[in-house]
Amino acid sequence: MSPVTVVWSMIAAACLTLAAVHLPVWWRNREARATLAFSVAAICTAAIALCELAMLKAATPADYVMAQRWINLPIALLFVALAGFAHHHLDARLRWLAVTAIALRLVSLVINFTVGESATFLHATSLHSVPLLGEQVAMAVGTRNPWRAVGHAAVLLLMLYFLAASVHAWRQGRRLAAVLVGGSLTFFMAASLTRAVLVSWQGGNAPSTVSLFALGVVAVMAYALSADLLRARQLVVELSEREREADLVADAANLGTWTRDIVRDSVVASKKLRELFGFAPGEPLTGEDLAQRVHADDRAAFRDRLSQAARRRGEYQSEFRLVLPDGQLRWIAALGRVDFDAKGNPMRSRGACIDITARKEAEREMLHLRQDIAHVGRVSVMGQISAALAHEINQPLGAILRNAEAAALFMQHEAPDLLEISAILEDIRKDDQRASAVIDRIRALLRHEEVAMTTLNMRGVLGDVATLLRPDAAARHVALEFGVPADLPAVRGDQVQIQQVLLNLILNGMDSLEGLRDRPRSVTVTARRDGRAIVEVSVSDSGRGIDAGHFDRIFEPFFTTKAKGIGMGLSISRGIIEAHGGRLWAENTAVGATFRFTLPVTG
Amino acid sequence: MAESTVHVVDDDESFLNAMSRLLRASGFLARTYSSAREFLAEPRADEPGCVLVDLHMPDLGGLDLQAALAQAPYPLPVLFLTGHADTTSTVRAMRGGAEDFLEKTAAKELVLDAVRRALERSRREREERSHRDELRARFAAISAREREVLFQVLRGRLNKQIAGDLGIHERTVKVHRKSIMTKLSVRSVAALAQLSQEAGLPAQS
Numbered sequence: 135m136s137p138v139t140v141v142w143s144m145i146a147a148a149c150l151t152l153a154a155v156h157l158p159v160w161w162r163n164r165e166a167r168a169t170l171a172f173s174v175a176a177i178c179t180a181a182i183a184l185c186e187l188a189m190l191k192a193a194t195p196a197d198y199v200m201a202q203r204w205i206n207l208p209i210a211l212l213f214v215a216l217a218g219f220a221h222h223h224l225d226a227r228l229r230w231l232a233v234t235a236i237a238l239r240l241v242s243l244v245i246n247f248t249v250g251e252s253a254t255f256l257h258a259t260s261l262h263s264v265p266l267l268g269e270q271v272a273m274a275v276g277t278r279n280p281w282r283a284v285g286h287a288a289v290l291l292l293m294l295y296f297l298a299a300s301v302h303a304w305r306q307g308r309r310l311a312a313v314l315v316g317g318s319l320t321f322f323m324a325a326s327l328t329r330a331v332l333v334s335w336q337g338g339n340a341p342s343t344v345s346l347f348a349l350g351v352v353a354v355m356a357y358a359l360s361a362d363l364l365r366a367r368q369l370v371v372e373l374s375e376r377e378r379e380a381d382l383v384a385d386a387a388n389l390g391t392w393t394r395d396i397v398r399d400s401v402v403a404s405k406k407l408r409e410l411f412g413f414a415p416g417e418p419l420t421g422e423d424l425a426q427r428v429h430a431d432d433r434a435a436f437r438d439r440l441s442q443a444a445r446r447r448g449e450y451q452s453e454f455r456l457v458l459p460d461g462q463l464r465w466i467a468a469l470g471r472v473d474f475d476a477k478g479n480p481m482r483s484r485g486a487c488i489d490i491t492a493r494k495e496a497e498r499e500m501l502h503l504r505q506d507i508a509h510v511g512r513v514s515v516m517g518q519i520s521a522a523l524a525h526e527i528n529q530p531l532g533a534i535l536r537n538a539e540a541a542a543l544f545m546q547h548e549a550p551d552l553l554e555i556s557a558i559l560e561d562i563r564k565d566d567q568r569a570s571a572v573i574d575r576i577r578a579l580l581r582h583e584e585v586a587m588t589t590l591n592m593r594g595v596l597g598d599v600a601t602l603l604r605p606d607a608a609a610r611h612v613a614l615e616f617g618v619p620a621d622l623p624a625v626r627g628d629q630v631q632i633q634q635v636l637l638n639l640i641l642n643g644m645d646s647l648e649g650l651r652d653r654p655r656s657v658t659v660t661a662r663r664d665g666r667a668i669v670e671v672s673v674s675d676s677g678r679g680i681d682a683g684h685f686d687r688i689f690e691p692f693f694t695t696k697a698k699g700i701g702m703g704l705s706i707s708r709g710i711i712e713a714h715g716g717r718l719w720a721e722n723t724a725v726g727a728t729f730r731f732t733l734p735v736t737g
Numbered sequence: 738m739a740e741s742t743v744h745v746v747d748d749d750e751s752f753l754n755a756m757s758r759l760l761r762a763s764g765f766l767a768r769t770y771s772s773a774r775e776f777l778a779e780p781r782a783d784e785p786g787c788v789l790v791d792l793h794m795p796d797l798g799g800l801d802l803q804a805a806l807a808q809a810p811y812p813l814p815v816l817f818l819t820g821h822a823d824t825t826s827t828v829r830a831m832r833g834g835a836e837d838f839l840e841k842t843a844a845k846e847l848v849l850d851a852v853r854r855a856l857e858r859s860r861r862e863r864e865e866r867s868h869r870d871e872l873r874a875r876f877a878a879i880s881a882r883e884r885e886v887l888f889q890v891l892r893g894r895l896n897k898q899i900a901g902d903l904g905i906h907e908r909t910v911k912v913h914r915k916s917i918m919t920k921l922s923v924r925s926v927a928a929l930a931q932l933s934q935e936a937g938l939p940a941q942s
Contacts, residue, residue, distance in 0.1 A: 525793060525820030529749050532820065532841025536755035539845045543762035558758065565751055605820075608748075608795040 137267040142187040145349050149180040152356055168362075171219035172355045178215060179352050181208035183345035190271040190341060195258035198274040199251040205344070206246045206253055206285075210239045212348065213292060216319060219355060224316055225306070226299030235291035242285035250279045254334065266341050273341050278334065286330045293323030311358060318354040322347050384486065393484040394421050396444075396472075410466065410487055412458040429455035429463070443472045444480040453490065465494040504709060505585060508631055511706040512579055515637045522606030527572050530565035537562050575602055578630060579637075585628045585713075589736045592625060592661045592669060593618045599636045599659075603644075607657070612644045617660040625669050625733040631710045632733070635718070638703040639673040639729045645696060646677030646727060653725075664732065668716075672730040679722040688720060707731075741856045742786040746770045746802065747818070748794045752841060756789065756818075763849055765856075773797035773805075783811040785863050787855035791841075792819040792830065800829060807834070814855040814862075872936035878920045886913040891930055 153176035160169040185205035192198035217232040226232070242253050250256035258276035265271075300316025303309075325347050332338040381404065384391050390407025394400070401419040408415055411427050428436045432454035443450035449471045456464045470485025516523070541558045544550050575598055596616050607614040636659070643657035657675045664670040680688065687693045689708045694701030704718075711718040711731045718731040743765050747753045753769045760767035770776040773790065774797055788806065792799040803815045814836040821840065830838050836858065837851040879887065882903075889899040896914070900907040923929045 521821055522793075528820035528841050529752055532818075533749070533752040533755040535842055535845075536752065536759045540755065540758035540762045543759070554758070558755075561751060561754060565755075568751075605793065609793045609798075611795075611798070613795075 136269050138190055138269060138271055139187065141267065142183045142190070142345060145345050146180040146183040146187075149176040149183070149349065149352055152176045152352065153180070156356075156359065168219055168222040169359060171215045171222060172352075172359055175212055175215035175219065175348075175355060176352050178208040178212035179345065179348040181205075182212065182348055186342050186345045190266065192261065192272045192274075195261055195274050195276065196251075198261060198272055199255050199258045202252040202254060202274070202342075203246055205342075206243055209344065210236075210243045213239045213288065216322075216351070217292065217295065220296055220299045220316070220319060223355075223358060224299040224303045224308075224311060226295065227302050228295060228298045231291055231295035231298065235288045235295060238284055238288035238291065242281070242288060245279070245281040245284060249281055250277075252279065253285050254279055254282050256280075262339070264339055264341050266343075271341050273339070282330075282334060286327065286334070289323055289327050289330065293320055293327060296320040296323060310361075314354055315358045318351050322351045388488055390487045391485070392419075392424070392487070393482060395482055396421075396480050407487060410464070410489055411456060412460075427456050427458070429457050431455075440470075440472075440483070443470065443483070448472070450485075463491075464489060465491040501585075504713065507702075508634060508706055508710060509580075511638070511702055512630070512634045514702070515634060515641065516576065516580060518641055519603065519606045519637075522609055523572070523576060523602070525609070526602075526605045527569055530569040530572075533565045534562050534569075537565070572601070579633060581630065585631065587626055587628055589624045590627050590629055590632060592622055592671065593620075595629060595632055596636065596659060596661070599633050599640065602633075602637065603640055606641075607644060610644055610647070611655055612647055613654070613656040614640070614644075615656060615658045617658065619662065622661055622669060623663060623735045626736045627714050627733055628710075632714075635707040635710050635731065636671070636673070638707045639731075642703065642729070643673055643675035643677070643727075646675045650677060663735075667735050667737075668732045669735055670730055670732050672728050674723060674728040675726040677726040679727045680720055685720065689718075740766050740784075741859065742784060743767045743852055743856070744770065744776060744786060744788045744813070745790075746773055746776045746788060746794075746799075747791040748772060749791065752791075759845065759848075760852070765852065773799070773802040776802065777805055781809075781811060783863065783866070785856060785859040787814045787816060787836065787852060787859055789816045789818055789852070792817050803830070803835065811863075811866075814858050816851055816855055869936065872932065875921050876933075876936050879917060883913050883917050883920075886910060887917050887929075887933070890914060890917075890926060891933055 153173045156169050156176070157173040160166050160173060163169075182205055185201050185208065188201035189198055189205065192201060214236055217236060220226045221229065221232065246253035251258060255274060256277040256279045258274040260276070261272045261274055263270040264273045296316055296319040300312045300320060303312035303316055326344070329340065329343075333340050380391075383389075384404060385406060388406065390404055390410040392401055392403040392407050394402075399420045399422070401421060401424060403411075403413070403419055405415060408417070408419075411424060413419060413423070425433060425437060436452060436454050439450045439452045442448075449469070451467075451469050453465065453467050456466055458464060466487050467490045468485050468487045470483055472480050473482040473484070475481040537558045541555050544555055544558075579602075596618055600614065600616055603614060640657055640659065647655045647657070653676055655676060657673065659671070659673050661669060661671045681695075684693075684695065689704050690701075691705040692701040693705075708718045711733070715734050716732040718729065720727060720729050722728075743760050745753055745756050745760070745767055747756070747769075748771055750771065753771065757767040757769050770779070773794060776788070776790075777797075788802070790799040790802050797805075799815075799817050799819075803817075806812055806815060815834075816836050817830045817838045818841050819838070827838050836855045839848055839851060885903060886899060889902065894902075896907050896910045900910045903910075918924065918929065921929065921932055923932055
């Protein structure tokens with residue numbers, strides 16, 4: 135066999151082999167468009183090699199141009215494949231260049247089959263014999279097709295496209311791909327163009343050797359793809375390394391992680407997560423298995439979070455209790471994310487869980503402690519006004535006693551005045567109610583209960599406080615005034631605690647008037663709406679105001695300026711208001727001091 | 738003689754009514770006032786009576802009322818009532834001359850006895866007051882010279898000594914003494930001395 139026949143057949147065989155290797159890769163991973171482009175390019179190169187072999191071995195001009203006519207088909211397809219490869223592999227820009235080049239190439243293909251004998255010859259008159267690899271091969275001469283320029287223009291444009299792609303890849307830092315892939319593609323186009331100019335336009339003498347160049351390009355492409363494979367393998371290694379790292383971090387942080395395939399409802403859970411939820415290692419899990427471990431009271435909220443995340447394409451966060459198989463309770467904080475497929479359907483959810491039982495217990499203990507302190511504060515406040523309160527209760531009790539005694543005496547009269555006696559009985563009833571109302575209010579304040587956040591009407595709250603403090607204010611000759619607009623919006627808070635704060639501030643105000651005779655003695659409580667979402671309550675006294683040096687310290691625990699104070703009132707009050715999401719602060723006014731606090735409006 | 742009145746002053750209407758009922762049922766004449774100001778604003782003649790006042794009231798309290806009443810021409814005994822007796826206000830009230838200090842829930846007998854005692858004291862004070870006034874009126878009839886003679890007599894001096902001191906005749910002294918005895922309607926020097934003491938006459942002018 136002649137060397138040309140051997141070499142060109144081998145080119146075709148090699149290319150077909152490469153295509154056979156890569157095409158199944160693309161088949162299994164349709165995303166790998168570069169692999170498809172490569173496979174097509176390899177098949178085209180094989181076809182080109184066979185057509186070219188026919189040209190080189192042609193016996194007549196007619197055989198030559200027939201082969202030449204058919205070679206243009208795989209060449210056109212090769213152009214498309216190369217442009218596609220450059221697009222996917224080099225992330226090439228200026229797509230219009232590629233599109234125009236391919237369009238011109240297709241026009242040239244049409245010309246190839248319609249005008250003259252091929253895109254190159256209108257009419258091939260004879261065959262020259264030229265040497266190649268030590269033997270004589272055919273090369274046609276005749277009238278050239280004037281439309282061959284269209285095909286050459288396509289080559290030029292594609293070359294520019296590849297050049298631009300190389301430059302772009304270079305600038306992006308992918309220098310190896312730029313030089314190797316972009317460079318070889320550009321070189322292939324430049325060589326084709328040079329040959330076209332020399333042979334087709336200058337009448338030079340050279341046999342057709344497209345296959346050789348195409349093989350070079352295919353080889354470079356194969357190398358580039360195998361580099362991708364190597365890189366993929368390296369990524370796999372790195373990924374598993376990262377995974378191990380992530381596992382280590384998760385373990386160190388006591389994080390349990392899980393991934394749930396939503397379609398198949400199967401859950402892959404880390405060892406730690408199984409430990410947290412009380413599942414044995416290796417036991418198959420579903421989302422429902424996890425949900426069943428959640429405390430019945432929290433389960434609805436838990437599912438709600440998950441389904442919300444699935445609907446709104448978001449992350450979710452939740453805290454819930456688990457009931458372990460042995461009945462133990464465990465608090466869990468969970469963070470997760472839902473992944474969606476291309477159509478937007480939830481596909482996978484994954485998350486991390488951490489045991490926050492200790493934190494929750496500490497929080498609960500803190501809450502209890504705060505409630506205890508607040509309670510002590512209330513008891514202390516009540517101690518301060520106990521004398522006045524005893525007075526307040528004895529008032530109706532005294533009236534009842536006097537009425538009963540009077541009635542007993544009236545009954546001894548010869549003709550008892552029954553109208554008078556029935557009036558007395560009615561008064562006794564009213565006074566009894568009055569006494570129990572006072573006792574109820576005191577008991578409500580001293581009750582030691584969980585904080586109950588409810589909707590509070592400040593008018594009502596201040597009314598109760600006024601009733602509790604009026605006797606004390608009267609005994610101390612302090613004018614206690616309240617100004618609350620009727621349209622004040624309701625606030626959110628714990629009634630007992632807010633009353634406690636008010637009692638504290640008002641009693642402080644009254645204390646500040648102790649021993650002052652040179653001015654009107656008054657404590658004024660007002661409330662107003664501040665903006666949309668806040669109600670501001672202020673307690674103003676007509677005392678001497680706060681010493682400039684004390685402003686920073688009055689809210690500190692155990693700071694007091696009173697002989698008998700323990701210095702907890704303001705500290706507790708501030709704690710209460712801040713737990714309600716408000717602020718408590720003090721300022722001096724023209725006549726005395728004003729304490730202000732804010733509470734959020736309900737809603 | 739005018740009827741004794743118990744003035745009850747309390748801002749608590751209910752207690753005010755109950756107290757006045759008990760007083761009426763027990764045979765007293767009671768008048769009620771809802772504040773110290775209302776009581777003080779009322780013009781009062783010199784009649785026997787007492788004041789039952791709540792210690793703790795807004796504006797003027799019981800102690801203020803007591804202080805104001807002490808300045809009045811016809812003071813009345815003050816009885817304090819309080820819902821709850823604390824030491825400080827008790828001490829202050831008693832120091833101010835309170836007749837008594839009672840809790841509102843105190844036993845009826847305690848309250849009524851206190852009222853009776855107060856009224857008794859009021860009557861006594863009023864009688865003493867009117868007796869003294871009458872004596873003062875009698876002494877007022879004595880002339881300046883007679884008064885000088887009276888002081889000397891009260892100091893136990895003889896007519897001769899008095900005449901010497903005042904530079905008048907001994908017989909004139911006798912005339913003055915007789916006139917004094919007649920005007921004050923006493924017969925003996927001993928009675929004269931007692932009367933002068935009752936009238937609160939200073940031993941020396």
